[in-house]
Amino acid sequence: MDIISELRRDLMEVLTRYGVEDHQAVTFERPKFEAHGELATNAAIVGAKQAKISPRALAERLKSDFLDDDRVQKIEIAGPGFLNFVFQPSVWVENLRYVIQKGQDFGASNRGRGQRVLLEFVSANPTGPLHIGHARGAVFGDSLARLLEFTGFDVTREYYLNDGGAQVDTLTRSVYLRYLEALGQKINISKDHYRGDYLKSVGVSLAKIYQDQFVDQTEEEWFDLFREFSINEMVEFIQQDLQCLGIKMDHFFSEATLSESGKIDQAIDRLEQRGLIYRGELPPPKGGAIDGWVPRQQKLFRSTRFGDDVDRPIQKSDDSWTYFAPDIAYHFDKISRGFDQLINVFGADHSGYIKRIRAVVMALSDDKVPIDIKVTQTVRVSKDGGAQKMSKRAGEFVQLREAVEAVGPDVTRFVMLMRKNDAQLDFDFDQVREQSADNPVFYVQYGHTRVCSALKLAAEKLESPVTDDDLAKADYAHLNHERQIALARRIAEWPRVVEQASRLHEPHRIVFFLYTVASEFHALWTLGHRQPELRIVQKGDPQGTLARLALARATAVAISSGLSILGVTPLKEMRG
RNA sequence: GGCCCCGUAGCUCAGCAGGAUAGAGCGACCGCCUCCUAAGCGGUAGGCCACAGGUUCGAAUCCUGUCGGGGCCGCCA
Structure with missing residues (x-):
């Protein structure tokens, strides 16, 4: 055991002898000021009530108990009853032996006791390569996974693949245009398409395989085929991007399979059984954020019961599912797979979904499976002294690959973790390459x-x-x-x-x-x-x-x- | 309008289950190479922790409200 854990354990033992059973609030840490010793504890203050004596008296007893310990050099009682410890230098230097013996495992623990954690992160739409914002989520998620593994959790890294919605339809049509282009046709890529160059190679591949077979054909003829092909290519891109950063997902979870396998119906049924689904009308958003609001009768999930702000629609007026429905099914599936704990990493643009996802998990797991949702804030990129513009549709955003190629995976990862996840982060290409103490x-x-x-x-x-x-x-x-x-x-x-x-x-x-x-x-x-x-x-x-x-x-x-x-x-x- | 995040030194940010006198880096200024790598180190200046209340023995930290910055907001996923 490392020395601080050992000392802490001993302190708690003594506390227990004085009738202090609840050690929750007891701190035993390096104090802010050196004058307060090497480790300080509030044990006497916090434990006084349980010990049924005054903080000062408890402090005195603890002090005299620990003065007999030959690891202790000095103890001072300060303020309302803080105990400030100074230990023999040998305590600290002898700990080095432990450190060296542990080697790479120094700091590892069994805190998680093998609990199974599902960590979902990145989950970017499969419509193109990852950009720098995704890189942050990716690095954050992967490092969190490593951290949890280091502390005794069994972590599954999962990517939720949005392969079921309209965005992949747009992708498919964009790829079709690139296919025509590869066959020598002039094409007109509009704002409604993904315009990035990365789709050219997909078009070329399709042209090679199918020649001009799908030219002048109706969408029906080629759509499903092109769609599947495109998604596979995009997943390939994404996996390569992640691999650049040393990240490997354990599992890509396909949204499309949810409706095919009937899991959406199952999940909704489950909610229905609990009386959490009803047909109703949403109140219009206050302040007129939406023009031309028309009241609709929709199938709604009673997420307000679990702390959400409004109930959420799960069905559109034409009775097809909203995007939220597969999300419900996906989280139902996570729960059914028997994980002890769920963690989702969202980009800042998805922060509005936190409450409803949490509500779903609470509802479907009877509040038994904890879920933590971490948000990674935006990355601001600067280069050559100026900020980079990031515009999504035009394909101008800085790609993950660019960053990794410019500064390497190690630097990219380190920089992405230099800020707390929910604070904005500056990624300065110039500073990050600097070989000095400023970096x-x-x-x-x-x-x-x-x-x-x-x-x-x-x-x-x-x-x-x-x-x-x-x-x-x-x-x-x-x-x-x-x-x-x-x-x-x-x-x-x-x-x-x-x-x-x-x-x-x-x-x-x-x-x-x-x-x-x-x-x-x-x-x-x-x-x-x-x-x-x-x-x-x-x-x-x-x-x-x-x-x-x-x-x-x-x-x-x-x-x-x-x-x-x-x-x-x-x-x-x-x-x- | 509502919800979420943020507001700490000139700048970028930490602040550990609420703890005792507020932290680092950069920038500014002043210093340190006959010495295992100066790719480094030391020092000085700089803060009413946005503001106002509240809870507490104790608040940058928790609660309420105000102001300021960013993000999101019903038949897009």
Whole structure:
């Protein structure tokens, strides 16, 4: 067990002895101010009621209990009853042994106990390649999946393929035009078509296979064939785009199969059985957002019962399903597959759907299957000092592929995770390529490579390779400088950071932590210029060198462990 | 008009189940290479956490309202 979890567990045990059973509100964390110790807890304040004594008195008891613990150096009671702990330096440096032994698994846990999570993300319409906004959702989703896997969840990555609606009809007609074009005809692609060049190759392929067989034929003759072909091509595009970023979906779920298999009817039946479907009229939107409102009798889902703002129509006036109906069926299907938990990642433009989807899941699972819906906000792209215009239909948006080709998958992924998912994100092509401390990706990677180069150099000096085993056996008493201990303490926080990120579904926390670790490591390294005793390689002192190498190695372990959650490859050396 | 997200330093953003004196990077200014990679480090300046109430021993954090920015809003998916 890592040291902080161990200390926390011990604290909770003692609390229980005083009759404090509920540890929910107890914090045990690094305080904001150094003056408040290395770890501080509000245990006495929060637990006083349960222990039936005053916070101050409980604090005093806890203090005297823990003063007997030889890991503890100092405890102070402050304010309304905070306990501020300072531990022996050995507590922190000895933890490095654990870190090195764990290696890549440092920070991993069994928090999820194998619970099955369905993580749906990207789910862009199969009408073209992915753009930079999708890239954010893709990276966010995949990293969240990695984070959850790292903490003991069994994650299925799924893409909901909207292959049933009018948009794929438009796609099909656009492709038909490209097919004619490939056969030498002049075509006129209107605003009602997808105009991107990426459809040209699809047209060419079709022309090769079918020659002029479908020229001058009615739509009926070619439509289904072209449709299927086009969708397959688009899925192929999308898979390749995702693969550029190292992302592989476990499953593409086809919307079209839902109506074919009768699952829509089943799902609606289920809602009907619960009295959640009725025929009615929606109130007109207030403020006249919609021109020419005409009241309609429609089949509605009582989503307001589950916190939605209005009931939602599931059937159009011609009795065909609205888009919402397959969505209901899809989520019913997710639930029937027996997942313990659902997570959806939506782009900002779908934020209006959160409440109704949540309502569906609550209704169909009897509120038994939790669903978390994360929204990724828009990406603003800038390049050559200016903002890029993004216009969808004209095909002017920056494509995912462009970004990856320009800056590489690792940088793309890292940058996409530098902001909280629901905050807007700037993607600056120029800054991101910069090889300097101004570029966080570089900065973190450089931290890792410095460790590697130190290990290499030490191996030369010591005239033998240095293995993790050697490092784990070193005498860490050599690590006695305040800054070395501080770094060890920082590294010890990693499991808590992971735990928190996993619980809150917030991979960006990993990025911020890595930045901090790298920063403290760089600082220590540079201090070595002035203070030779802080350098890693200590001439004529193999034991001291090994201990310092262990600290460096543990830093690299934390960094590479974190990078693996981000899906970024740690570099052994910087090039260029 | 309604709903969702956002509003923290000049700029871009963190802020950990509400915790004790508000954080980082950039930009600005001042410094640090006879020294394992200066691709780096240190320091200074800069904030009424949009505003007003409320809950609490305690609020940037939770609740209500106001203002400001973005997104979405019935027979498009």
